[in-house]
Amino acid sequence: MKGIIFITGATAGFGEAMARKFASEGYDLIITGRREERLEQVQKELIEQYGIKVLPLIFDVRNKEAVNTIIPMIPEAWQNIDVLINNAGLALDFSTIDEGNMDDWDTMIDTNVKGLLYVSRNVIPWMKARKKGHIINIGSTAAKHVYQKGNVYCATKHAVDALSQAMRIDLLPYHIKVTAIHPGAAETEFSLVRFKGDAGKAANVYKGFEPLHAEDVAQVAYFCTTLPPHVCINDLVITPTQQANAYYTYKETD
Template structure:
């Protein structure tokens, strides 16, 4: 088992959900955190909590992963003490809408593709060369069951998560011969802001997604990510699919609806 003490972990989408849960669990393991997200106030609030509870060293990046120039600038201008990133957690991602493909919103499509695929690629492209040079590191891509199974209305979102899965496979092959590891962690239903975002802030509709089900929590996913990153250096967990007991596939869910 690898110690994460003083390792530098870069987490995108750190201002909520799985990203915040990762920040907390890695802080508890003694890591130093680079937290990236668009919402700086959320990051500052999280930083105060982490420093109070764990005395964690934190470096903040207000960053939209869709902006390639901003990603390049953020990574290339990291202070020397923060520049040798040990673990990259590509967590930033979102879903928009459940429209049929032929009725879909171009804006929704572009936001999902730019965040889920291109944003992940930008971070990977600017961080991984340093890992290869140092011959150590780990890239964790947060995917989804949607990358394995399409579902009605999921079309473009499922396509972006399928891309994450195959990009992870391709990266692992490209890094063969180095000590850099690659993992795709693909959850089913997780109760986060995911559905709020998908339905453009329609909280009542979002709540119905999890009604009658005990979904995964962000902490459950962060726990799996921690496990993957702390295995012996010769072990690579290529892919993990995790779901709540109440879910058997992208579309099969056991709901206990109160009568």
């Protein structure tokens, strides 16, 4: 067993892809998610395919009480977490700020910012005690540039960027690495969730160019954990070749 990786939002997209990548490299996994059936299916597949150990934790990162109850109760043998990947996140709504849906705002802030904090607050003390660990926070190109109608989502990812910098400062005495990975356009459930199940709108986002795939981001996350103990990639932006930043994308036309 090489170590233990803790991944939030592991039922689909980046989270699932990262779980599969680390499992293929022989790591044991703690995976979290809201969808119990899907999480257990991922657990079963990883164990059967790679012969590793997998601990599934079913909770919503937005639920502070659940996070503060479930994580501290994991068995002691699972508490030696080598890498925490704060992946759970989402975008909802695509409108000007004066027409935004306040419930969607709450969901994004509670998931992307507060959820990351709740999970980190519970895991970091174990890393501090060992003076060892690596935290990877999944941000977005939206953390670097604000785009039209992205307002609150962009604000949450700017917060992830700021929190990553703050963690890096606060955890310096404990030799804990902190890496922020900011993916650009990636074809996962992201746009389908943002447009609330409208498959046509979701597909149109990626029309005319090849977007990132979840496996691309998983490969980058894994690479960041393979560097020597004295080396840390602090901040990394990854985009498709035809995307320059959050709002410049070149799309081929028929």
